[in-house]
Amino acid sequence: MLDAIIIGAGFSGLYQLHSLRDKLGLNCHLFEMGEEIGGTWYWNSYPGARCDTESHAYCYYFNKELYNKWTWTERYPGQVEIKNYLSFVAKELDLLKSISFSSKITRMDYIDNSNSWKIFLENGKVFLSRFVITAIGCLSKPNTPKINGLEKFKGQILHTAEWPKSKINFKGLKVAVFGTGSSGIQIIPEIAKEAKTLNVFQRTANYSIPAKNQSLSNDIKQEHKYNFDRLKNISIHNRHGHPWEHSNTPIQKSNLDDSYQTLNEAWEKGGLSFRDTFSNINYDSFANSVVSEFIKEKIENIVNDPSTLQNLIDFDHPFGAKRPALDTNYFLTFNKKNVRLINLKQTPVDEINTSGLKIGGEYIHLDLIVFATGFDAITGSLLKLNIKGKDGVKLSNQWESKPKNYLGLQIPDFPNLFTITGPGSPSVLTNMPRAIEQHVDWITKCISYLLENNNKKIEARHEFADIWLNMVEDEAKKTMFLKTKNSWYLGTNIEGKPKGFIPYSGGLNKYTNICNNVANSNYKGFLIS
Numbered sequence: 130m131l132d133a134i135i136i137g138a139g140f141s142g143l144y145q146l147h148s149l150r151d152k153l154g155l156n157c158h159l160f161e162m163g164e165e166i167g168g169t170w171y172w173n174s175y176p177g178a179r180c181d182t183e184s185h186a187y188c189y190y191f192n193k194e195l196y197n198k199w200t201w202t203e204r205y206p207g208q209v210e211i212k213n214y215l216s217f218v219a220k221e222l223d224l225l226k227s228i229s230f231s232s233k234i235t236r237m238d239y240i241d242n243s244n245s246w247k248i249f250l251e252n253g254k255v256f257l258s259r260f261v262i263t264a265i266g267c268l269s270k271p272n273t274p275k276i277n278g279l280e281k282f283k284g285q286i287l288h289t290a291e292w293p294k295s296k297i298n299f300k301g302l303k304v305a306v307f308g309t310g311s312s313g314i315q316i317i318p319e320i321a322k323e324a325k326t327l328n329v330f331q332r333t334a335n336y337s338i339p340a341k342n343q344s345l346s347n348d349i350k351q352e353h354k355y356n357f358d359r360l361k362n363i364s365i366h367n368r369h370g371h372p373w374e375h376s377n378t379p380i381q382k383s384n385l386d387d388s389y390q391t392l393n394e395a396w397e398k399g400g401l402s403f404r405d406t407f408s409n410i411n412y413d414s415f416a417n418s419v420v421s422e423f424i425k426e427k428i429e430n431i432v433n434d435p436s437t438l439q440n441l442i443d444f445d446h447p448f449g450a451k452r453p454a455l456d457t458n459y460f461l462t463f464n465k466k467n468v469r470l471i472n473l474k475q476t477p478v479d480e481i482n483t484s485g486l487k488i489g490g491e492y493i494h495l496d497l498i499v500f501a502t503g504f505d506a507i508t509g510s511l512l513k514l515n516i517k518g519k520d521g522v523k524l525s526n527q528w529e530s531k532p533k534n535y536l537g538l539q540i541p542d543f544p545n546l547f548t549i550t551g552p553g554s555p556s557v558l559t560n561m562p563r564a565i566e567q568h569v570d571w572i573t574k575c576i577s578y579l580l581e582n583n584n585k586k587i588e589a590r591h592e593f594a595d596i597w598l599n600m601v602e603d604e605a606k607k608t609m610f611l612k613t614k615n616s617w618y619l620g621t622n623i624e625g626k627p628k629g630f631i632p633y634s635g636g637l638n639k640y641t642n643i644c645n646n647v648a649n650s651n652y653k654g655f656l657i658s
C-alpha cells in the first residue's frame with residue numbers, strides 16, 4: 130500500500146508530491162491523465178494562451194533557490210513558457226520518477242476497515258493508498274454547450290481546453306468562435322490575423338483590461354529576484370495573492386475627474402491591479418458603476434462600428450462579478466473587415482448542419498468551430514472521479530444540492546481525502562500558485578501531525594462543513610459576485626449543476642488565518658482517530 134496518491138501534474142500536484150515525498154519521506158505516487166507535465170498549461174495550448182498573473186508572481190515561492198534559478202522573459206508568461214517552467218521544476222526536484230502519465234483515475238472507493246483508498250485507473254490498474262490528494266484543477270473539465278445539430282458538422286470542432294498539439298493553420302478558413310470569456314478574448318485576435326472570416330458568437334459582453342504585455346528587461350528580471358522576500362510577503366497578505374498592495378481608499382473619496390485620472394493611470398499600466406485601484410470596486414455598487422462606465426468609454430474609443438460597439442458594451446453584470454479578463458487588441462480586432470460579432474442574446478443559433486450554421490434567417494458557411502466556452506468549474510473534475518466514501522456514500526449524491534466541503538480541503542464522509550483548491554476555498558479568485566502553496570503546506574502539516582500522533586484517519590465533521598458553507602455564502606453576499614445571475618462561479622453555465630457561489634471570497638489572507646487557527650487548535654472541526 131502507498132502512503133499517498135496524488136492526482137494531477139500541474140502546479141498543485143508537483144508541489145504536493147515534493148512536500149510529501151521529500152519533506153515527510155512518504156511513499157507517494159502521482160497519476161496524471163495527460164501525456165506531460167503542465168496541467169492547465171498542457172491542455173490549453175491554443176494560440177494566444179497566456180497567464181493574466183504577472184510572471185514573477187505566477188511561480189512557486191516555497192524555495193528561493195528554485196525561484197532564482199528560473200528567469201521569465203515576458204511580463205505575462207505564455208502557455209509554452211509556463212509548461213517549460215513546470216518541467217524545469219519537476220527536473221530540479223527529481224519528480225518524474227514518481228509520476229505516471231497517461232494514467233486517468235476513473236473511480237475511487239474508500240475501504241472502511243483499512244482506512245485507505247482503492248484507486249482505479251482507466252488502464253485497468255488498481256492501487257491502494259492511505260491518503261489521496263486531488264490536485265485535479267478547478268478549471269480542467271471543459272464545457273461544450275449543446276447546440277442543435279452540432280454532431281452533423283463535417284468541419285473541424287475544437288475546444289480551447291483540449292487544443293491539439295499540432296499547429297492549426299487558420300489561413301483561408303471560415304472560422305466561428307463561441308465564447309468571449311478569458312480564453313475567447315485571447316484566441317479571437319490570434320485567429321483574426323489569419324482566418325478568411327471570423328464570426329464571434331457572444332452570449333455575454335465581457336469587460337477586459339489591456340494586458341500591456343512586454344519583454345522583461347534585464348534590470349526588471351534582476352529586480353524581481355532581488356525582491357523575492359518582499360514580493361512573497363506582500364503576496365501572502367494580499368486578498369488575491371498578488372504582489373501589490375491594494376488601495377485602502379474608496380472611490381467616493383475622490384471627485385469624478387480625479388477617479389477617472391486614477392483609473393486611467395491603472396488602465397495605461399495594464400493588468401489585474403486595475404481591480405485594486407480603489408478599495409470598494411468589488412463591494413459597492415456606485416464605485417463599481419463608475420469603473421464600468423470608465424471601461425465603456427474606453428471601448429467606445431476603440432470600436433468603429435456602432436452596432437458592434439453596442440453589443441460589446443451590453444454588460445449585464447457589474448465589473449468583476451465574472452472573471453475579469455486581460456487582453457491584447459481584443460476590442461481593436463472587431464474593426465477588422467474579416468471579423469464579425471454576433472450577439473446570441475438577440476439572435477440565437479437555429480441549428481448547425483454539415484457545412485455551417487443557420488442563424489436569424491441567414492446561413493453562415495464554416496470550416497472550423499472553436500469553443501472557448503470554459504469549464505464545469507471547481508466541482509466538475511472532482512465529480513468525474515466517481516468517488517465513493519465511508520459506508521458507500523457517493524460524492525455525486527452528497528453534492529446533489531450543494532458542494533459541501535470544510536475549508537475547501539476535506540469533505541465529510543470522505544476520510545483521508547484532501548482536495549487542493551476544492552469548493553469553498555479561495556482558488557479561482559486568487560493568483561493560484563499562492564493559494565495552492567497555502568493548501569499544500571496545510572495538507573502536508575496535517576498529514577505530518579497524523580503520523581506523529583499515530584492517527585489512522587482524519588475526516589471533516591458535517592456540522593463544521595455546514596458552518597463553512599454559510600461563511601462562504603456570507604462572504605459572497607458582501608461582494609458584487611452575486612449581482613449577476615450567470616457566471617461559472619455560480620455554476621449557472623452547466624445544466625443541472627446546483628446554483629450557488631462556489632469559491633470563498635473573503636480573501637486569501639483571511640482564509641489563511643482561519644486555516645492556521647484550525648491547525649493550531651489540533652484540527653478543530655475534524656474527527657481524528
Ligand SMILES: Cc1cc2nc3c(=O)[nH]c(=O)nc-3n(C[C@H](O)[C@H](O)[C@H](O)COP(=O)(O)OP(=O)(O)OC[C@H]3O[C@@H](n4cnc5c(N)ncnc54)[C@H](O)[C@@H]3O)c2cc1C
Nearest residue numbers: 137139140141162168169180181182233234265266560561
Ligand atoms: C486558460 C486559463 C488561464 C488561466 N490563467 C490564470 C491566471 O492568469 N492566473 C492564475 O492564477 N490562474 C490561472 N488559471 C488557473 C489555473 O488553472 C491555475 O493557475 C493552475 O494552473 C492550477 O493548477 P492545478 O495543478 O491546481 O490544476 P491543473 O493545472 O488544472 O492540473 C490538474 C491536472 O489534473 C489532471 N487530472 C484531472 N482529472 C484527472 C483524473 N481523473 N486522472 C488523472 N489526472 C487528472 C489534469 O489532466 C491536469 O493535468 C488559468 C486557467 C486557464 C484554463
